[in-house]
Amino acid sequence: MASAAGHTGGALGPGGRAAIVARSFLLQSVWNRRTMQSVGFCYAMLPVLRLKRLDESGRKAFLERHLGFFNTNPVLASYVLGAAAAAELRTGEGGADEAVSLKRALSGPLGMAGDALFWAALRPLAGLLGVLAALAAKPWAALLFLVVYNVPHLAVRIRGVAAGADKGPEAVKEVLGPGVRRAVTVLRGACSFSAGLAVALSLGHGPVVPGALLAAGGLFVAGMVALRVRAPLSAVAACAVALGAALSLTGSLGG
Numbered sequence: 671m672a673s674a675a676g677h678t679g680g681a682l683g684p685g686g687r688a689a690i691v692a693r694s695f696l697l698q699s700v701w702n703r704r705t706m707q708s709v710g711f712c713y714a715m716l717p718v719l720r721l722k723r724l725d726e727s728g729r730k731a732f733l734e735r736h737l738g739f740f741n742t743n744p745v746l747a748s749y750v751l752g753a754a755a756a757a758e759l760r761t762g763e764g765g766a767d768e769a770v771s772l773k774r775a776l777s778g779p780l781g782m783a784g785d786a787l788f789w790a791a792l793r794p795l796a797g798l799l800g801v802l803a804a805l806a807a808k809p810w811a812a813l814l815f816l817v818v819y820n821v822p823h824l825a826v827r828i829r830g831v832a833a834g835a836d837k838g839p840e841a842v843k844e845v846l847g848p849g850v851r852r853a854v855t856v857l858r859g860a861c862s863f864s865a866g867l868a869v870a871l872s873l874g875h876g877p878v879v880p881g882a883l884l885a886a887g888g889l890f891v892a893g894m895v896a897l898r899v900r901a902p903l904s905a906v907a908a909c910a911v912a913l914g915a916a917l918s919l920t921g922s923l924g925g
Contacts, residue, residue, distance in 0.1 A: 715736050738773070742777040743789075749830040749833060749842050750776050751830070779846055796819035862892065
């Protein structure tokens with residue numbers, strides 16, 4: 671993978687960046703088993719094609735490059751889009767080859783990091799918080815789910831294109847470092863706590879009582895232990911059911 675030295679993102683202005691961000695929402699719209707997200711990626715890169723002002727053969731080569739295989743987490747794909755766009759627009763030889771190399775090198779790491787952060791941590795937490803709000807009879811429960819997930823999700827999409835355009839492949843350090851891994855652990859722990867509280871409230875059919883908090887705390891601890899020892903989450907769920915049933919039978923959950 672080519673170095674980011676000498677990399678500039680000035681050719682990709684605010685309008686071009688905004689267009690790429692907007693088009694990135696359709697990254698998976700024509701997903702297929704052979705090239706996966708290739709069509710969506712190419713569509714998101716079309717603003718770059720207009721800026722390059724190529725002849726017919728150059729446009730054909732551009733489309734062929736970006737219709738090649740590509741698959742990663744759709745949120746963190748924004749970093750690849752920004753970096754690939756800036757590589758294509760950089761003056762001198764090698765920009766097109768660097769764009770292809772970036773796609774190949776970054777898709778795997780960003781896919782794993784993005785799936786862990788958004789699919790396995792943030793989205794379940796947003797859903798559980800919405801469930802808790804619904805159990806508390808709050809009319810804004812669905813809105814809470816949308817806000818908790820979409821505010822960071824949208825921020826990362828926008829930031830990814832901008833950082834990729836400005837820093838090239840170095841930008842991915844923002845989402846591949848230890849800070850993000852710690853965030854995933856904290857979010858998954860919060861999921862465990864929220865799931866425990868939701869189970870307790872569902873069984874208790876009443877306001878939060880010490881037994882309900884005990885159930886939530888117990889599942890939180892179990893979830894954190896499971897993360898540390900890589901225990902199956904199905905085992906944690908089974909323990910949560912057993913704990914909730916025991917507390918319900920003893921009347922500790924109220925109701």
